[in-house]
Amino acid sequence: MAEPGEGRLGLTILGGFLGAGKSTWARHQLHEGQFARHHLIVNEAAGTPVDNLLLGGAARLSVLAGGCACCEGLPALISLLRHVCDENTGAAGRQIDGILLETSGLADPGAIARAIAADPVLARHLRITTTLVLIDALHGLAQLSAEPLARAQAEAADRLILTKAMRAEPGAAGDLLATLRLLNPAADISGAELGLAVALPEPGTARLLAGPERQAPIRPWRLDVGAEGAWVALSTWLSALLAARGEDVVRVKGVVRTPAGRLLLQSVRRVVQPPEILPETELAGPAPEEGVIVLIGRNFDAAMLERSWRLFGPG
Numbered sequence: 579m580a581e582p583g584e585g586r587l588g589l590t591i592l593g594g595f596l597g598a599g600k601s602t603w604a605r606h607q608l609h610e611g612q613f614a615r616h617h618l619i620v621n622e623a624a625g626t627p628v629d630n631l632l633l634g635g636a637a638r639l640s641v642l643a644g645g646c647a648c649c650e651g652l653p654a655l656i657s658l659l660r661h662v663c664d665e666n667t668g669a670a671g672r673q674i675d676g677i678l679l680e681t682s683g684l685a686d687p688g689a690i691a692r693a694i695a696a697d698p699v700l701a702r703h704l705r706i707t708t709t710l711v712l713i714d715a716l717h718g719l720a721q722l723s724a725e726p727l728a729r730a731q732a733e734a735a736d737r738l739i740l741t742k743a744m745r746a747e748p749g750a751a752g753d754l755l756a757t758l759r760l761l762n763p764a765a766d767i768s769g770a771e772l773g774l775a776v777a778l779p780e781p782g783t784a785r786l787l788a789g790p791e792r793q794a795p796i797r798p799w800r801l802d803v804g805a806e807g808a809w810v811a812l813s814t815w816l817s818a819l820l821a822a823r824g825e826d827v828v829r830v831k832g833v834v835r836t837p838a839g840r841l842l843l844q845s846v847r848r849v850v851q852p853p854e855i856l857p858e859t860e861l862a863g864p865a866p867e868e869g870v871i872v873l874i875g876r877n878f879d880a881a882m883l884e885r886s887w888r889l890f891g892p893g
């Protein structure tokens with residue numbers, strides 16, 4: 579007798595807070611030959627997608643930008659998933675082994691899973707094989723305390739991966755591990771550094787999580803920084819912004835043109851990451867908009883960002 583779920587396409591949901599390392603982890607898995615015959619869907623809350631630049635190894639890639647897939651971007655996700663299911667049934671037969679969905683850092687994977695289960699078409703064609711949530715070992719404890727969303731993400735997982743595991747101070751990482759075990763005792767937990775599996779720290783003490791205060795919503799802001807030449811001004815502006823308003827800046831990412839080529843600039847909380855030169859070859863998904871920075875945070879307004887950039891910007 580056929581098992582329930584047999585024949586349905588497997589869906590892996592890859593979630594985690596802003597900057598937790600979802601694209602980095604997925605890129606490494608693709609490099610290692612994992613998810614080789616999967617359709618990769620990348621969701622970004624901002625309208626200017628960047629993550630697909632890191633996922634050139636994907637055989638099939640769709641980008642859903644400009645709306646988080648658990649809320650305002652949900653109709654687009656449902657319709658794309660139906661389309662992928664359609665393509666993989668019928669005469670042509672199955673072209674892929676499954677779907678890997680990288681959610682935006684603002685998505686609750688539990689809400690996505692519930693929406694899929696409630697959709698009569700998807701419920702017949704898809705089954706969620708794993709909900710994998712990445713937790714940033716450097717910022718995870720603070721996020722779990724301050725952001726209800728980070729907690730909801732951790733609780734929704736059946737697999738948790740502590741990323742940046744080798745960069746974190748072992749005591750703090752051990753406390754984070756103990757806190758995660760308290761929050762989600764059923765989840766399998768492992769560690770990773772740049773996508774590579776590494777040992778977990780010794781478990782420490784679970785930190786009591788204070789109920790988060792009411793906060794303004796986190797949302798993306800777009801800043802046009804112009805064409806070539808803005809690089810030095812941009813790094814000075816970003817350092818000044820993080821010094822002055824670091825608590826409100828959750829994530830910054832963007833692509834700027836420099837004499838050395840296209841540069842991917844990003845920060846997670848106050849940590850500015852080393853810039854990365856992007857290959858000029860054709861990449862999966864839409865071409866990136868150059869000279870555009872996406873800032874994801876709270877309590878900003880577009881005019882204020884413009885003004886502050888003009889203080890530093892070239893010309």
Ligand SMILES: Nc1nc2c(ncn2[C@@H]2O[C@H](COP(=O)(O)OP(=O)(O)OP(=O)(O)O)[C@@H](O)[C@H]2O)c(=O)[nH]1
Binds near residue numbers: 596683
């Ligand atoms: N040292 C270290 N850095 C990491 C690791 N994972 C990610 N990073 C860095 O953290 C930054 C954010 O990584 P991404 O993979 O873009 O994170 P993300 O979760 O896809 O980000 P969003 O889509 O914006 O939520 C990048 O600068 C990465 O190089 C890790 O395991 N170790």
